[in-house]
Amino acid sequence: MDIPNLAKQLIIANQEKAKFEAELILANIELDFQNEEKLKRAEELTIANKELDFQNSEKANRAAELIIANKELAFQNSEKEKRAAELVIAYTQLDVQNREREKRAAELILANTELIFQNREKEKRAAELIIANEELLLQNRLKEKLAAELIIANKELIYQNLEKEKRAHELVIANKKLIFENQEKGKRAAELIIANIELDFQDEEKEKRAAELIIALKELGFQDEEKGKRAAELIIANRELLVQKLEKERRAVAEAKKDEFFNMVSHEFKTPLTNIKAIHQLLEKKTDKADKIYPFLANASNSIKRLEKLIADLLDVTKINSGQIDLNIAAFYFADALTNSIANVELTADKHEIILENTVELLYPGDQFRIEQVLINLLTNAIKYSPDATLVIVSAKTDAKHIIVTVQDFGIGIAKKDIDQLFQRFYRVSEIAMNYQGVGLGLYIAAEIVRKHKGTFSIESEPGKGSSFKFSLPL
Numbered sequence: 001m002d003i004p005n006l007a008k009q010l011i012i013a014n015q016e017k018a019k020f021e022a023e024l025i026l027a028n029i030e031l032d033f034q035n036e037e038k039l040k041r042a043e044e045l046t047i048a049n050k051e052l053d054f055q056n057s058e059k060a061n062r063a064a065e066l067i068i069a070n071k072e073l074a075f076q077n078s079e080k081e082k083r084a085a086e087l088v089i090a091y092t093q094l095d096v097q098n099r100e101r102e103k104r105a106a107e108l109i110l111a112n113t114e115l116i117f118q119n120r121e122k123e124k125r126a127a128e129l130i131i132a133n134e135e136l137l138l139q140n141r142l143k144e145k146l147a148a149e150l151i152i153a154n155k156e157l158i159y160q161n162l163e164k165e166k167r168a169h170e171l172v173i174a175n176k177k178l179i180f181e182n183q184e185k186g187k188r189a190a191e192l193i194i195a196n197i198e199l200d201f202q203d204e205e206k207e208k209r210a211a212e213l214i215i216a217l218k219e220l221g222f223q224d225e226e227k228g229k230r231a232a233e234l235i236i237a238n239r240e241l242l243v244q245k246l247e248k249e250r251r252a253v254a255e256a257k258k259d260e261f262f263n264m265v266s267h268e269f270k271t272p273l274t275n276i277k278a279i280h281q282l283l284e285k286k287t288d289k290a291d292k293i294y295p296f297l298a299n300a301s302n303s304i305k306r307l308e309k310l311i312a313d314l315l316d317v318t319k320i321n322s323g324q325i326d327l328n329i330a331a332f333y334f335a336d337a338l339t340n341s342i343a344n345v346e347l348t349a350d351k352h353e354i355i356l357e358n359t360v361e362l363l364y365p366g367d368q369f370r371i372e373q374v375l376i377n378l379l380t381n382a383i384k385y386s387p388d389a390t391l392v393i394v395s396a397k398t399d400a401k402h403i404i405v406t407v408q409d410f411g412i413g414i415a416k417k418d419i420d421q422l423f424q425r426f427y428r429v430s431e432i433a434m435n436y437q438g439v440g441l442g443l444y445i446a447a448e449i450v451r452k453h454k455g456t457f458s459i460e461s462e463p464g465k466g467s468s469f470k471f472s473l474p475l
Helices: 003-107 109-215 217-286 294-321 334-346 368-384 442-452
Strands: 330-333 353-358 363-366 391-398 402-409 456-462 466-474
Touching (some): 109 217, 217 294, 330 334, 334 368, 368 402, 368 442, 368 466, 442 456, 442 466
Parallel strands (some): 353 391
Antiparallel strands (some): 330 363, 402 466, 456 466
């Protein structure tokens, strides 16, 4: 055997084996590096997918906003069509008036000068109608520009709201002064009335005593005793009147303090609630509807709406009690108030169907916002207190002097002993108060709004069968 050659071959083989092991180590290092690169690429793909999902949700939000904007444009176009129809009707009426005036021109020879003046006025109106048509076309173009200006207007509105809150605070202080002055005047007037009543009473007593003295001198002793008794009774009666007066004053002061507290609390809650609502809306936009926390955000949104409703009711109550609730009277289509209120409530009434049986197609001079507030309150109560029913019926009709609106539900009903007290502040039926949310202000505010319109309110109800809330407004 050639041992040196075998040794050389073994050495070469070992060297080759060492090379292969080094190449294997390098290959493993490259594989590890490639695996790390793949993991990095996978993470980048995951991040890219999340960004794509977020962009898709943003696109869906923009699409929803575009749908809302299209609905608003459609509503504006329908309003424009109504105004155009009104212009056509006005033009036909002017045409009829022109014909009537030409007939009367033959009969009224002595009024030629007045007819000439009227014809000139008609020509002016016709020219104004042409200008109005041109203005309508211009307004359509301006509305597109106004859409871009709305963002700037919103900022100005925020500034104006801050200014209004300052003014409201100043008005509250002024109202407190006025309330105090009115209370002082009321006290002085009450004291004068009591003094006059006492003087009249004393004069009548003197006349009676004079007649009794002339007729019954022998009964003076008995009369003295009776006078003593009456004097004691008068002292007791005066004390009772004084106690009642002090009690009334105490209650008036307590009510004023309560209203002041509600007004202060409502204004203090309003600003932080606005901030909470803005933050919540931002979170709701940023959160995917498939996310687990989205139902909690929806529940929080409902709670924010209930808190806004409570603050609005408290502000309305304080305005009513201080006599500050004013109506913005303007002619509006009563049918629009009915349909707007039903549409507003139907957005949150998933289990109930609201049917409008009859409507009233006429112009009514009143505060449309406040009338819709009354209707929304009645519809909300009808749904709230009808947990086992699914139907609410609304009907409106007119008689010779009134518009009559009825909201009927088929819910739990109201006992007769509670009906007369439902329009009091903070009153709630004790048997059901724990089962239904509320503070007892809605019907009080609704009744005051109807009363401000010189209308009346009535309720018909039977426990277990439902209720009918009816209000009438004078034409």
